[in-house]
Amino acid sequence: MLKPLLKKQLQETAAFFYLNNKNGRRRSPLAVVGFAALMLYAVAAIVAMFYIIADTLCVALVGGGLTWVYFALIGVIAAAFACVGSAFAAKTKLYEAKDNDLLLSMPVKPWEVLFSRLLGLYLLTLFFSSVVFVPAVACYFLHFGFAVLPAVLLLLITLILPLGALAVSCLLGWGIAVVTARIRSKNLVTMLFAVAFLAVYFVVYSKMMDYLSYVMAHGEAVGARMKTALWPFYQMGLAATGNIAAFAAFVGVFLAAFALVYFLLSKTFFRLATTKRGGGKVKYREKGRGASSVFSALFRRESLRFFKNPMVMLNCSLGSVLLVALPVLALFNLDFCREVAAVDADGVFALILVLVACGVVAMNIVTASSVSLEGETLWQLQSFPVEPLSVFAAKLALHIAVTAIPALVGTTALCILFGISFAFTALCLFTVTAYVLFCATSGLAVNLKMPNLHWTNETVAVKQSMSALVSMFVNIGAVGLFVGGYFLFGKYLPEAAYLAVCALLLAIASALLFVWLKKRGVRIFSGLQA
Amino acid sequence: MLRIENVTKSYGEKKAVDGLSLHIKAGEIYGFIGHNGAGKTTTLKACCGILDFDEGEIFIDGVSVKADPIACKQKLAYIPDNPDLYAFMTGAGYLRFVADIFKIPASVRKERIQKYAAAFGLTDDLGLPIAAYSHGMKQKLAIIAALVHEPKLIVMDEPFVGLDPKAAHTVKEIMREMCDNGCAIFFSTHVLEVAEKLCDKVAIIKGGRLVKEGSMDEVKGDTSLEEVFLELAEE
Numbered sequence: 189m190l191k192p193l194l195k196k197q198l199q200e201t202a203a204f205f206y207l208n209n210k211n212g213r214r215r216s217p218l219a220v221v222g223f224a225a226l227m228l229y230a231v232a233a234i235v236a237m238f239y240i241i242a243d244t245l246c247v248a249l250v251g252g253g254l255t256w257v258y259f260a261l262i263g264v265i266a267a268a269f270a271c272v273g274s275a276f277a278a279k280t281k282l283y284e285a286k287d288n289d290l291l292l293s294m295p296v297k298p299w300e301v302l303f304s305r306l307l308g309l310y311l312l313t314l315f316f317s318s319v320v321f322v323p324a325v326a327c328y329f330l331h332f333g334f335a336v337l338p339a340v341l342l343l344l345i346t347l348i349l350p351l352g353a354l355a356v357s358c359l360l361g362w363g364i365a366v367v368t369a370r371i372r373s374k375n376l377v378t379m380l381f382a383v384a385f386l387a388v389y390f391v392v393y394s395k396m397m398d399y400l401s402y403v404m405a406h407g408e409a410v411g412a413r414m415k416t417a418l419w420p421f422y423q424m425g426l427a428a429t430g431n432i433a434a435f436a437a438f439v440g441v442f443l444a445a446f447a448l449v450y451f452l453l454s455k456t457f458f459r460l461a462t463t464k465r466g467g468g469k470v471k472y473r474e475k476g477r478g479a480s481s482v483f484s485a486l487f488r489r490e491s492l493r494f495f496k497n498p499m500v501m502l503n504c505s506l507g508s509v510l511l512v513a514l515p516v517l518a519l520f521n522l523d524f525c526r527e528v529a530a531v532d533a534d535g536v537f538a539l540i541l542v543l544v545a546c547g548v549v550a551m552n553i554v555t556a557s558s559v560s561l562e563g564e565t566l567w568q569l570q571s572f573p574v575e576p577l578s579v580f581a582a583k584l585a586l587h588i589a590v591t592a593i594p595a596l597v598g599t600t601a602l603c604i605l606f607g608i609s610f611a612f613t614a615l616c617l618f619t620v621t622a623y624v625l626f627c628a629t630s631g632l633a634v635n636l637k638m639p640n641l642h643w644t645n646e647t648v649a650v651k652q653s654m655s656a657l658v659s660m661f662v663n664i665g666a667v668g669l670f671v672g673g674y675f676l677f678g679k680y681l682p683e684a685a686y687l688a689v690c691a692l693l694l695a696i697a698s699a700l701l702f703v704w705l706k707k708r709g710v711r712i713f714s715g716l717q718a
Numbered sequence: 719m720l721r722i723e724n725v726t727k728s729y730g731e732k733k734a735v736d737g738l739s740l741h742i743k744a745g746e747i748y749g750f751i752g753h754n755g756a757g758k759t760t761t762l763k764a765c766c767g768i769l770d771f772d773e774g775e776i777f778i779d780g781v782s783v784k785a786d787p788i789a790c791k792q793k794l795a796y797i798p799d800n801p802d803l804y805a806f807m808t809g810a811g812y813l814r815f816v817a818d819i820f821k822i823p824a825s826v827r828k829e830r831i832q833k834y835a836a837a838f839g840l841t842d843d844l845g846l847p848i849a850a851y852s853h854g855m856k857q858k859l860a861i862i863a864a865l866v867h868e869p870k871l872i873v874m875d876e877p878f879v880g881l882d883p884k885a886a887h888t889v890k891e892i893m894r895e896m897c898d899n900g901c902a903i904f905f906s907t908h909v910l911e912v913a914e915k916l917c918d919k920v921a922i923i924k925g926g927r928l929v930k931e932g933s934m935d936e937v938k939g940d941t942s943l944e945e946v947f948l949e950l951a952e953e
Contacts, residue, residue, distance in 0.1 A: 472810060472845030474832075478824045485818030489804065496806040564802035570768040572819045573791035714787075715770060718802075 193296065193304035200644075201308050223654065230657065234319050241265075241400065242324035246331055248404035257411040258328070259342075260425030261403060263349060264418060266320035270353035271360070272389050273316035274309060276499060278354075278361030280647050281305055282457070287644065298458040306354070306450070313350035313357065321346055337430045345424060345438070352420065352442040355449040360385075362453060386502070386509075394517075420445075482574060486582035493561060494554065494586060499647040500561070503656075504590075507551035511594040514548065515601035522605075529607025535683025538603075538612040539674065542687065545599045545616070546623045546667050553650075554587035556631035556659035559713070560640040560649040566718040576713040580632060580705050587628035595620050615687040622694035626666060629701035631659040636709050641718045666694070719744045719871050719902035720765060725774035727760050727926075734760040735771070736926040742902050742919070744870070747893055749917035750906040751943075753951060757926040758906040759799070762873050765904065766796040779870055792820070795864035799876040799906075801856050805849035809840065809859050812848060813866060820867035827866055834862040837888050853880040861889060865896075872896065874905035878912060890916055914943040922950055929953075 205227075206220050215223065242262060249258040282305050291301045325342050364381050392399075403410050415422045420441040426434030480488070494501060502509075518525055528537060562569065569579055599620050603613040638655040640648075650656055670690055678686060720742040727735040735757040742748045752758050763769035765776055767787035776783040778790040803812055810831075817827040835841040838858040848856065857880045864872060872893075878886050893903050893916065907913050913920060914934065920943065921931040929950050930937055938946050 472842055474810075474828075479822065479827070480814075480818045482819055482821070485815050489807070489815055492811070493804065493806045565804055567763075567768055567796070567798055568803070571766045571791060571794075571796040572816075573788045574819055575788060717769070 190300050190303060193291070193300055194307055197304040197308045201311055226654075226657065231319060235323050238265075238320045239323035239327055241396075242327040244400055245403065246324070246327045249407050250328060250332055252407055254407045254411055255328075255429050256422070256425030257403075257407055257414065258425070259324075259345075259428035260414050260418065260421040261410070262321060262324040263345070263421045263424045266317040266324075266349060267353040267356070267421075268392075269320050270313045270316035270350055271357050272385070274313045274354065275357040275360040275385065276364075276647070277312055277651075278309055278357045279364045280499070280645050281309060282358070282361060282365070282453070284365075284645055292458065299454045302450075302454055302457045306358070306453075309357070310350060310354055313354045314347070317350045317353055318346060321349060335430070338428060341427050341430060341432075341435050344435070345427060348439055348442050349424070351446040355442075355445045358449050358453060362456070366456075383502075383509075386506070390510075390513075482578055483582060483585075486574065486578060487585055490558065490582045490586040494590070497646050500557070500650055503647070503650045504554045504557060505552050507548045508590055508594040510548045510551070511545065511591075511598035514544070514598050515605060518602060518605045525605045525607075529605075534609050534612045537606055538608055538616050538687065539683055541599065541602055541606065541608065542616050542619050542690075543667065543671065545595060545602070545620050546670065547664075548598075549591055549595050549620065549624055549627060550660065550663035550667055552587065552591045552627060553631055553656045553659050553663075554590050555583050555628050556635050556656045557650040557653055558583040558586070558632065559635040559716070560643070560653055560655065561646060562718070563641050563643060563646075563649065564718045566641060566716060570714065570716075576710040577706055579713070580709065583632055584628045587631065588624060591627070592621060592624045595624055612684065612687075615684060615691070619687050619691040619694070622691045622698065623666070625698040626694045626701070627659075627663050629698045629705065630662050630666075631655075633701050633704060633709060634659045634662065636705070636712045639716060641716065719746075719779055720748075720904055721775075721777040722761070722765065723775045723777070725761070725764060725771050725776060727757075727764060727769065727771040733926050735764070735923075737774070738923070738926070738928050739774075740921055740928070740931065742871075742904050744900045744902050745897050746918045747897050747903045747916055748905070749913040749920040750904060750923065751908075751910065751913060751920060751947060752906070752923035756923045758923060759875055760926075761923070762796070762875050762904070762906060765873050766794060767791055768796070793869060794871040794873060795867065795869040797857075797860050797864050797872070797874045797877055799879060800853075801860035803848050803851075803856055803860060803863075805847065808847050809844040809851070809855075812859065813844070813863055816863040817866050822867055830866050830868070831862065834865050834892075837892065838862060838885055854882055854885065857881055858885055861892075865892065868896075868901075870901055872901060872903045872905075874903065876907060877905055878907065878909055886912075910942075910944045910947060914938065922947060924950060 205223060206215055245258055245261060249255070249261075282302070285305065288301070292298065325346070329339070360381075414425075420438060423434045423438040423441065427438050494504070531537075569576075596617055599616050600613065603616055608616070635655040638653075638658065640653050640655070643649040643652075673690070674686060681689065720740070722738055722740040725735055725738045726733060738757070738761060740748075750758050750761070760769060764771045765778070765783065767783050767790055779793050781789050781793075783790045804815075807815065813827075813831050813835075817831075822830075831844075832841070835844060838861070840855065840858050840862065843851070843855060848859065851859065857877075861877070864874075877889060881889060890912070897903055897918075917934055919931070919933050920937050922929050922937070930946070934943070937943065
C-alpha cells in the first residue's frame, strides 16, 4: 500500500514543474523547460550566496588545519536553513493537507500516510540543506583537491543530514499543530510562532558577518565548543575528513533522532490529523451591522482572507515587518545615524534610502497571489454582479494598505534619523509610493497571467506559485534598473532630478499596468475557470 | 425570464453544448436532466455569465448575458453543485458580504436572513466559520445567500445533494413559493422523482443536444420520467 502513496507524493511534488495550475493540464515541453530554467536561476542565486560564505570559511578554517570545524559549521548552517525552510511546510503538509481525510478513509494505515508525507518533506529538506552543503563541498574540493573517500562520505552526509533537520522541523510543526488544534485563536499562535521563528532567523542572518569573522579568528575555540555542545555535528565534521568511526556515530545519531521523531509522530498522527480545529460551538448572536458599499465588502473580504492565514500574511508581507523594523534597527545604531547626518550629501543618502526601502517593499507580494487564493471559490465573484475591476481595486487597495503605510512610516522615520532634508524626504516618499503602486499593479497582472487555482492549502498558492516568484523578480528588476540607471545617467542628473524621474516613470508604469488590468486583465479574470 | 438561443460551447474539439435553445418563463420551475457530462453544468454556468460560450445568445429578463453580464447577474442567483464558499468567513459574515454585493438595505437583509436561516435551522450556526460547516450546512448557507436578494431567476446545479430530508423539503417549498411570486427556477437534477413532482417543465439533454423538452405531461406522457429518460439515454 505504501508504493501508491509514495508515488502520489512524488507526483504531487513533481506536478509543481509539469502541471499548469491555470487549467490543471500538463505544461508544454517548452513551458516545462522555461519554468525549470527560471527555478534553476533562483536556485543558482542562492547557491552562489552560500558558495561565497563557504569560500570565506574554507580558506580560513581548512587552510588553518580545521577541516572538521569547517564541515561541522557548514552542517549546522545547512540544517538550520533546512529547518527554517521546512518547519511550517511540515505543519501544513502533515496535519492540514486537504487529502488527509480521503487517505485515512481508505484501507491505508496512518503510519503509511505519515511516511509518504515525510518523503515529500524529506525531499524539501534535502533541497534546502543541499543548496548550502553542496556548494561548500565543491568549494572544499576546488581549493584542496579531490579525494575518493571523503567524496563518498560527503555524498552520504548530504543525504543523511536532512534527516536530522527534518526531525527538528517535524517536532516544531508538531508542536504548532498540537497547540493550535486545541485552541480557538490558532491564527494568533501560528503567527507568534512564525514571527518568533523569523526574528531568530533575521537576527542570525544580520549578525552573519560578525559570526563569520569570529569563527575565522577563533576557529579552534569554536571547534572546542562544538565538540561538546554540538557533538553530532562534531562527528559529522570528522566524518567529512574520512573518519569512518565518526561517520558511523553521525549516521547513528541522525537516524536515531529521525526514528524517534517518526515514532512520536506516528503515535499522534491520526488524532492530530483528524482533530476538528476552531474550538467549541458558539451560538450565534445577531449584531446590528449596517450595509456597506460593494468596494467595502470586497475589501473586507480580501482583508479577512489575508489576515486569517498567518502563513499567507507572512509570506506576502514580510517586507512590511522589515519596513517597521528598519528604523528600530537604526535607533539602536544612533551614532552611525548621527555620523551620516553630519555629512553633507543628502541626495546620495536619499537615493540609498529609497533603494533600501524599495528593496524591502519588493518582498511584499500581496497582489501576486491574490487571484490564486480565490481557488475553488472563484465562481462566487464570477456569478455576483460585480465588475472584475472592482475586485481588482479591492486587491490593489489591500496591497497598498499593507505596504504603503509601513513603507511611508519607515521611510519618514529613516529620513528623520539620517537627517535628510524635507525636500529630499518628500521625494523619497513620492518614489517609494510610486514603487508600491508599481509592485501592486505588476503583481496583480502577473498573477492574472499565471494563476494557481488548484491547491491543497493556501500556503501552496503563495509559496509554490510561479506568479509570486516572477513578481518578486519583476520588483527586484525594477530596483536593479533604478541602480543601473543611476550609474548610467547619474552624472548628467542631480540626485533630486533622478529621484523625480524615477518616481514619474514608476507612476507611468503603474498607470499603464492599470490600463492593462482594466482591458485585458478583466477579460482574463472573467475567463478563469477553477 | 431566461431565453437560451442556439447556444454552443466547445472544449477543444468536443462540443459540450450543441445548439441548445430553451425558454423559461417567470413563475416556472424548469428541470434540466441529463447523464453525467451531458452539458448541464456548462449550460447553467453559461446562463450565469461564469462561462463564455462560442455561439448563440442567452437573455435574462430580456438582457443579453454577453452584452451586459452585470445587469443579468443582478437579477439571478447561482447555486453550484458543490458550493465552495469563503472558508475564512463566518456564515453571518458571508451573508452580510453577499447582501452588500447585491446592495440590499440593512433592514431588508436582516428580515430575509432571519426568515431563511430559521427555515433551514441554521440560525444558531451563523457565528461559526464556514470552514467548520458540513457539506449540507454549506449548501443551506449557499441557498440562503442566493435568496437574500430575492432574485428573478435562480439557477441551481443539483440543489438537493447533501441536504437532509427536512432541508430538501424546505428547499422545495421555497422554490414553489418563489415561483408563485414570479421568480423562475432553472435547475439540474439526477433525482427524477423530485423533478417529476416539482417541475412545471423539463428538458432532457444528451451529448450537449436537447433531445426532449416541454411540460411534464408532454415529456412523460403516460409513463414515468425515469422511463422516458432511460429510453432516450439508450437511443
